[in-house]
Amino acid sequence: MIIESRELRLRHRIPVNRIGKYWKGLEEGKVYKTVCRCGRSYYPPRAECVCGNQTDWVEITGKGIVECFTVVHSIPSCFEWSKPYRIVIARFGDVRVMGWCEDEVVVGDEVSIFTAMDGSGVWKVWFRRG
Ligand SMILES: [Zn+2]
16 A cells, blocks of 8 residues: 655744844864853853743753764655664753754763754754763
């Protein structure tokens, strides 16, 4: 049985002016979280903590630990590569970060974080093993 399908493209506009540093950071190779003096940390970043204080920007550095991942075998036609890739969630201290990964990883592996622009001009968070 053949299931007919067609591509559906969605575009969303979200306000980013209060978290512009995050998007600018990706272009500079940096991934930021925000932290509050009450002890809470946020990733994705939030400009304001649930306690009402303004948060501070802190770069996420060092090694993360893979907590879960999925392997994507169905590659969209707009991608510039054709091999399977991974969407990984890794813990970096007090935050979990989702990113893309071309390396084979398993839960518990150490990963490094970096940023790169994809073929459509969008900056993304990436991991590499080790
Ligand atoms: Zn707070």
